[in-house]
Amino acid sequence: xxKVTQSSRYLVKRTGEKVFLECVQDMDHENMFWYRxxxxxxxxxxxxxxxxxxxxxxxxxxxxxxxxxxxxxxSLILESASTNQxxxxxxxxxxxxxxxxxxxxxxxxxxxx
Amino acid sequence: xxxxxxxxxxxxxxxxxxxxxxxxxxVTNFRSLLWYKQEKKAPTFLFMLTSSGIEKKSGRLSSIxxxxxxFSILNITATQTGDSAVYLCAVRVINTGxxxxxxxxxxxxxxxxx
Numbered sequence: 001x002x003k004v005t006q007s008s009r010y011l012v013k014r015t016g017e018k019v020f021l022e023c024v025q026d027m028d029h030e031n032m033f034w035y036r037x038x039x040x041x042x043x044x045x046x047x048x049x050x051x052x053x054x055x056x057x058x059x060x061x062x063x064x065x066x067x068x069x070x071x072x073x074x075s076l077i078l079e080s081a082s083t084n085q086x087x088x089x090x091x092x093x094x095x096x097x098x099x100x101x102x103x104x105x106x107x108x109x110x111x112x113x
Numbered sequence: 114x115x116x117x118x119x120x121x122x123x124x125x126x127x128x129x130x131x132x133x134x135x136x137x138x139x140v141t142n143f144r145s146l147l148w149y150k151q152e153k154k155a156p157t158f159l160f161m162l163t164s165s166g167i168e169k170k171s172g173r174l175s176s177i178x179x180x181x182x183x184f185s186i187l188n189i190t191a192t193q194t195g196d197s198a199v200y201l202c203a204v205r206v207i208n209t210g211x212x213x214x215x216x217x218x219x220x221x222x223x224x225x226x227x
Binding site: 048102103 | 138214219
C-alpha cells in the first residue's frame, strides 16, 4: 500500500512566522505535489516536483516555496505566513509517466493568527 | 486557463436513491479524468478515465467519459449513508517536458439520509 504522510495534522502559527510542512512517501514515486483546499475553491495546485531538486510552479505559488532534496520528501515552506494562508494543505505523490494515480496524504490544517 | 466545473454543488438524497454527479471541463492537452471521494481526510481514488464511452464500474459506482462533449458523470446506485462525502473530479493535463498536473473541480457534497 502506498503511504503518504504529513508531519502535522493541525498547526497554529502567527503572522510573519516561517512555516515548514513536510511530506514523505514510501513508494519511490518521482512526482510529488502540494495542494491547498479551501471551501468553494476546491483543490488548487501550489507546486509540484518531478524529480529530486526539480520543481515547478502550480496555479497559486505566490507566498510559497518548496524543497525536494531527497526523493521521498517534499517540503512546503511559507516564508512569512499570512492569515490568507489559513487552509488545509494536502500533499500527494505519483509514479512517473502520464498515467497513474495520485495518492494523497491525510492533510495538514494550518491556522495563521 | 484550465477549468473543471462540477454540478450540483450539493445534493441530499434518501438511502436507496440513485444519484448522478456531473463534471465538465475545458482544458488544453487533456490526458485523463479522475474521480475521488473525500470524507473527513484526504481524497481516495475512485476511477481514472482516458477514453470516451468506456464505462468504469466498481460495485455500486460507475463512471463514463465523453471527450467530444467534454464531460464525465459519476453514478451511484442504491446509495447508502456511507456514500456521504465530497466527490471530486480532476482532469490531468500534460505540461510539455514536465510532470502532468491535475486541475480539480470544487466538488459535489453528497449527503445520504435514512
